[in-house]
Amino acid sequence: MSLTTRRSRMAAAALAAITAIGGLAACGNDDDTPAEGEKPAKLVVDTFGEFGYDELVKQYEQQTGIKIELRKTAQLGEYRPKLVRYLATGKGAADVTALEEGILNEFKANPRNWADLTPLVSSEITDDYLPWKWELGKAPDGRLIGLPTDVGSLAVCYRKDLFEAAGLPTDREAVSALWPDWNGFHQAGQKYKQATGKAFVDSITAVSNGVLFQQGSDLFYDKENNIIADSSPAVKSAWDTATSMVDISAKASTWSPEWSGGFKQGTFAATFCPSWMLGIVADNSGEENKGKWDVAAVPGGGGNWGGSWLAVPEQSKYPEEAAKLAEFLTNATSQVEAFKAKGPLPTNLEALKNEAFLSYTNEYFSNAPTGKIFGESVAQIQPIHLGPKHQAVKENAFEPAMRAFENGQASKDAAWEQFTKDAQTQGVF
C-alpha cells in the first residue's frame, strides 16, 4: 500500500514537472489578434539609458486611460541583443521601441520589421523637426520608421581649476575663443601640457568623434551604400586631425576604467560632451568636483554624437495607438519635459525655441547655460548619410586602429592599413 502511494506520488511529481515545462513553452503563444479599432488595455515602451519619460508616460495614461509599461534597459549593449531577439523570433517587442542611431541605420536594411508611420501619424508634424533628423528616420524605400527624439549635439567639457593652474582662460566665452578650429584646440592643449606636464584631452578617438560629424559629407559609405572608408575625405580628415593630437592625449578611451577613473584623478582637463554625456561626466567626477567643470563650444562649430528615434515594430498589435503614443512623446512639450528631467536634447524645432529650454542652466557645470549652448550647436549640425554598418565600422575598425596607433602598438601607416582592411569586413551587410 505504502509502496504504491509513494510511486504514484512520484509519478504525479514527474507529470507535474513535464506539464510545467510544457506550460513554459506554451507561454509565449497567446495570439489573440484584437478586433479592428479596439482600444488596447496596455502599450509597452522600450528605452535604453535615460529618455526622461517617467512623468510623460503617467500624463498619457491619465489622458487616454491606456496603461503604459515603460521598460528601461540601462546599457545599449544589453538593449540591442534583446531587440534582435524580438525581431528574429517575431514576438516580445514593445509597441514603441527606441532606436539609437547606429541601430536604426542597421535596421534600415530590413525596413519590413517596422511599421510605416506615414499613414499613422498626423501629416502636420512632418515639418516640426530638424529636417535632416526627420529624413534619417526614413528607410531607403521611403518608409517612415522612426520619429525623432533627441540629438547628441556636441560641446567641450573642461575643468576650470586645471585650466587656471596652466594659465589658460577659464571663462567659457574666452575658452571657446581659444579654439575656433581644431588647430586652436591642439595649441591650447600643447600650452596646457607644457605648463603642467599632464595630458589635455581624454583620447584621440574622442577628438575623431567630434571631427567626423562636422564634415557634412559621406563618412564610411557613399549614398549608394558602397564602402568608401579608404577614400572618404571626411574620414581621412578626422583621422589626420585626431592622430596629430596624440601628444596631448591621456590615452584613456571613452568608457574604459582609465577614462572613468580619470575624471576624479584629473588625468585630462577637457573632453567632448554630447548633451547626454553631461550626467555621466558629473557622475564620474563626483560631488567633490561640483562647480569645477564648465561647458564651452566645440572647435570647428557644431557636431553630433548619438541621438535616437521612436519606432513601432511591425509585430505590434496596436500600431495606430502606438504611433499616437510615439507622436505624443516626441512633441515639443514632451521633449522639453524630457530634457529638463534627464537631458536628452530636443529635435522638435518648437522645443528648441522654447523659453524654458533656452534658459536652462546646469548647476553641476558652474551654472553653464547648457540649453542655450547645445541649442545653438544643434542648428549647426550637418546632415550626414551614415550607411548600414556605420556603427560597426566605427567601433570595430576605425577606433581600434586609431587606439593601436595612440598606444604605440602600430605606426600611423600600419594603423591606417588595419582600419581600411577591417572596414571592408565590418562594413559588409
Place this chain on the structure above:
Amino acid sequence: MSLSATTAPPSPAAPPPDVPARRRRGYLFNRLDLKYSPYLYIAPFFLIFGAFGLYPMLRTAWMSLHDWDMVGEHTFIGLDNYTELFSDEYFWNALVNTFGIFALSTIPQLLMALFLANLLNQTLLRAKTFFRMAIFVPNVVSVAAVAIVFGMLFQRDFGLFNWLLGLIGVDQIDWRAQEWSSWTAIATMVNWRWTGYNTLILLAGMQAIPKDLYEAAAIDGASPWRQFWQITLPMLKPTFIFVVILSTIGGMQLFTEPLLFANGSIIGGNQREFQTLAMYMYEKGIYNLSTAGYGAAVAWAIFMIIVLVSLINFILVRRAAK
C-alpha cells in the same frame, strides 16, 4: 532472492471468484507502472535536453549552411561558410588566443589544484572543513563581478598590479595592449575562480583511494612523496580525465572574462590581442546581424574543436597512466 520476491507482482494464481475486478485493475496498473514509470521519471531530463540542447544544436547546424540575416533573408549556400572559415585570418587569431589563454589557465590551475588537494587530504591537517569551504568560495562569486574587479586591478593608470610593479621599479604595463599581458590577466581571473573547484573534485577522487594501499606502502617503507607518485596519481586518473575535459570545455568557451576585460568591445583589444573563439562567434553571429550563418559555422567549429581536444586529452592521459 527475497528482494526480487517483494518487488515482483503477486502471482495471479487462480483468483477466487469473489475477488473482484478491482484487484485485476490494480494488477494491470502495477504492470503498466513497472514498465513505463521509469521512462516518465527520466523524461524531464530528455525533454529539457531536447529543448535546450539538441534543438539549438541542430538549428545552429542548419543556420550554418545559410547566408542568414538575423532579421532578414536566408539563402542556402551549402558549406561555403566553412570554406570561408579556413581562410579567415581572424578566426585563426581567435583560435590561437583561446589556446594561449587555455594553456595559461588550465596547466597552472590543475597543478595548483593537485597540490592543494593533496594538502587538504593530509590526515594531520586541522580545521579541514573550514579550508575545504574556504577554497571553494571564489567559485560562488559571479563571473561578471570577478571580471570587473580584476579588470580594475589590471588597469593601466591606477591599477593595483601596476602600482605593485612600480614599487619594485618595473614600468607601467598596458595589460590590454599585448598578447602575453592580456592573456596573463585573463588567465589569472580564470585561475582564481576555478582552482578551488578543481581542488575539491580532485580531493574527492583522492579520498576514494583505499587507505590500505597507503598503509601497505608505508610498511614497505615508501616515502609520502613516493606514495603520491605511485599511488595517488595513478589512482586519480579517472578523476583527472574528468577535470581536464571539464576545463577544456570551459576554456574553449571563454567569453565573459575577456569581453569585460576589453570594456565590452567584442573584438577584444585594439588588434584583437585577446579575442576568443566564443567572442568571435558572438561578433559574427549576434553583434553583426547579417552574418548570423557564419557565426553559426564558428559555433560548430568550436564544438568540433572541443570534441577533438577532449579526445586528445583522453588519449594522452590514458597513455601517460599506462
